[in-house]
Amino acid sequence: MKVLMIASEIFPLAKTGGLADAVGAMARALAGLGAEVRLVMPAYRAVLEKAGELAETGMEVEIPLGGRKVKGIILRAEIGGKIPTYLVRCDSYFLRAGLYGDARGDYPDNAERFAFFCKAALQVAKRLAPWEVIHCHDWQAGLVPVLKGARGADYPELGGARDILTIHNMAHQGIFPPSIWELLELDREYFTPRHLEFYGQVNILKGAILFADAVTTVSGKYAAEIKTPEYGCGLDGVMRDREKDLHGILNGVDYQEWDPATDRHIKKNYRPKNLAGKALCKKDLQQISGLSVKPSVPLIGVVSRLADQKGLDIVAEVLDDLMGFDLQIVILGAGEEKYQTLLAGLPAKYPGKVSVKIGFDETLAHKIEAGADIFLMPSKFEPCGLNQMFSLKYGTIPVVRATGGLDDTIEDYDPLAGSGNGFKFSGYSGATLLEAVKRALTLYVNKGAWRRLMAGAMAADFSWEKSARSYLALYQKLLKSGSP
DSSP states (O other), rough: OEEEESOOOOTTTTTEEEEEEEHHHHHHHOOOOOOEEEEEEEOOOHHHTTTOEEEEEEEEEEEEEETTTEEEEEEEEETTTTEEEEEEEEEEOOOOOSSSTTTTEEEEEEHHHHHHHHHHHHHHHHOOOOOOOEETTTTTGGGHHHHHHHHHOOOGGTTTTTTEESSSSOOOOOEOGGGGHHHHHHOOGSSSTTTTTEETEEEEEHHHHHHHHHHESSOOOHHHHHTTTSTTOOOHHHHHTTGGGEOOOOOOOOOOTTTTTOOOTTSSBBBBOHHHHHHHHHHHHHHTTOOOOTTTTOOOEEEEEGGGGTHHHHHHTHHHHHSSSOOEEEEEEEHHHHHHHHTTTTTHTTTTTTEEEEEOOOHHHHHHHHOEEEEEEESSSSSSSSHHHHHHHHOEEEESSSHHHHHOOOOOBTTTTOOOBEEOOOOOOOHHHHHHHHHHHHHHHHOOOOOOHHHHHHOOOOOHHHHHHHHHHHHHHHHHOOOO
């Protein structure tokens, strides 16, 4: 099975969030099952800084963009020790501090940047053909199935390849003014509501959904949700039209990176049958975060993008009530200025009880997973979510809202049966969030019941192999039947 994956970020080369983790781990898992996988992504500044790991390929591209030609070169790296990754270098587009934007917002030329990237990725695909599957991720790679499938497309080498699109977050669609149409070099017949036109704008994700042979998203619950007006972000009708081609495949966890038994970032490794190390990790987290070192006080961890989507608005509703409990909170994240400002003031207001770090810190993220007792994810919507699955492995009990992948992976604790692996709430409000936290804190006092809950959580298996097998089965079905 020859698979080419195209994505705007891939761990460990470049990362802003779960997309990079998912693509990198998916590629390794597919390769582990025998697929011949190669990857394409942009050569960002962060990638070029690892120049010792890059190799020249001798490939150059000259891409038409709105009546002019833009040149690029193709570099090569490897991830997972053996998976070739082709890097599209064009410094005027990608040699920037951020992948998609800066503190002022998205880069204004993102349509041009990723149109160039998709056209260059197709040139790489042509030169390395044949392929059986071309698997694209999110809107930044979404022009690939459109350009490949449009009438008059000049990609005969790719004719036998099936196109798959994975939507990691429907809220990000690549919507641009109609003035960018000339960059695409597509016939105007495709600027209609049946194709890429969306309320007078160009919607790249919409085009990708309509042109791909199959569409997947990153959990079964989210696949159902995006067919509804509440979660479809304006494309629910398009998703209903493609319902038979839509598949929800849960992301997995890369346990090579996220396992308390081997995690190189944490103070002391631990296992389900020997949890002594977790207490040391909690003490370490309290110390480095400026919290009072109190072993018996429940410690809540949050690692999140600071945005309404992540439920920060309902957290803000009940912050004073939450801090009225005997607990501690450590928060790591960056995002909307209003939340950064709100959270940055908490440590002074609640000394010894709250720690906040604005930004992203991979080591601290691991330390929070290992050192916290409870992990809070009150998302308004969550296509898959990874932190709740990381938390289970680390015996850090998730408190989540029942949406998307959070609902698929967390089973609400039942005190009568003693079943479940976390705590869930359904209504989107500060009150329902607070009630779920109260339930967790009440159980935390019962050390025996809490240990049993931890044991069940740590036994959960969300490894990538199962998910990768589902992708391989879909690939094979597409190739065999010509349709999903």
